[in-house]
Amino acid sequence: MNKIIHDFIKEIDSRNSHEPEFMQAVREVSEDLIPYIVGQKIYHGKNILMRMIEPERVVMFRVNWIDDSGEIRVNRGYRVEMNSAIGPYKGGLRFHPTVNLSILKFLAFEQVFKNSLTTLPMGGGKGGSDFDPKNKSDGEVMRFCQSFMTELYRHIGPNTDIPAGDIGVGGREIGYLFGQYKRLKNEFTGVLTGKGVSWGGSLIRPEATGYGTVYFAEDMLNHIGDSIKGKTVTISGSGNVAQYAAEKCIHLGAKVLTMSDSSGYVFDKDGIHEEKLNYIMDIKNNKRGRISDYIKKYPKAEFKKNKTPWEVKCEIALPSATQNELNGDDAKLLVKNGCICVAEGANMPCNSDAIKTFKFNKVLFAPGKASNAGGVAVSGLEMAQNSLRYSWSREEVDEKLKEIMIKIHKKCLKHGKTKDYIDYGKGANISAFIKVADAMLAQGVV
Secondary structure, three states: OHHHHHHHHHHHHHHHOOOHHHHHHHHHHHHHHHHHHHOOOOOOOOOHHHHHHOOOEEEEEEEEEEOOOOOEEEEEEEEEEEEOOOOOEEEEEEEOOOOOHHHHHHHHHHHHHHHHHOOOOOOEEEEEEOOOOOOOOHHHHHHHHHHHHHHHHHHOEOOOEEEEOEOOEOHHHHHHHHHHHHHHHOOOOOOOOOOOHHHOOOOOOOOHHHHHHHHHHHHHHHHOOOOOOOOEEEEOOOOHHHHHHHHHHHHOOOEEEEEEEOOEEEEOOOOOOHHHHHHHHHHHHHOOOOHHHHHHHOOOOEEEEOOOHHHOOOOEEEOOOOOOOEOHHHHHHHHHOOOOEEEOOOOOOEOHHHHHHHHHOOOEEEOHHHHOOHHHHHHHHHHHHHHHOOOOOHHHHHHHHHHHHHHHHHHHHHHHEOOOOEOHHHHHHHHHHHHHHHHHHHOOOO
């Protein structure tokens, strides 16, 4: 079996060796899926996993825009349409200087599995640009978004490909993108999710990824007769996912100790309660400041420059910033300090060494494709509301989100349960694979 896995990965690597993030995602999935596929007559010999790994379509384009000084700037735009076997492509747009094809292919590949787990009819895709919206004026962001959409609109549609937000693409950017699409197509459709509530958006959508991550962590703990209530929690990031993960932890009675950004993290031993969290939200969402500003108002807290929060003793860790932010040494320190549960709020924030450490030490570990699926789940609900021309209440959407996260947890249990441990990563990969693979086989070699 090891030779089969090795040979398969070697073949994939021969075409994608210059894409480390993508190959990391492929390797982790393949190690779980190939032994399963070999044992299933319906899948074995059909090259089904290799077909999933190759994108159906990749679009790359130039984005010209004019900054406030009148200078013409040039960025790259991308859309990776990975797999549409169970529905139209669905996945976010990321605007960040680190964006490249490797990162977007890894995100799109993970999105296929994540969307499958939600049980909603959505395929997987991802896109974005190396444009950095930080320190840009609203006018500059608008002109960039309009130029970006002037090319992207040809490749998307409410029944073809429905982008959403991601890092660097929040409500402001979605608004500008949607406005340009509407202008170009002369139609008001649900082509983007994450829209404002007054123009087709869904309640709970901003909160969904963070809330869903915490709901999944609570499901894992409940399964072993435990709860989040009273637990200490470390969270990385201070963007959308981290903010609402912190909010839900607070609502469920946990004590949040940390939040971070690229400059470092804040540690508040008294806990980041709701008033403190509101201050962080104001810093990050309105003032576009840094997490270090927290200690100006709460001087008893500590700011650790250029460090990550995994050195802080905790019972639950929620990595919610970006990929590969938590390594093997971080994982060993978390285990040593008594961490019993890790749920990924970001996409692939734990590297391979960290995941192996958590599994070896029987730590409850939820991969992002399962635990952060709440965001795309509510995007799917937003698509349904757009089709119906109807809006559900906050309570209705939140209840549907909880139900979806419970279903995802049950799917992971089905294929991840062993005698003394639940391998949620394996359970998520196999459950998601089955749905997509069955659809691909039914539709022929296309």
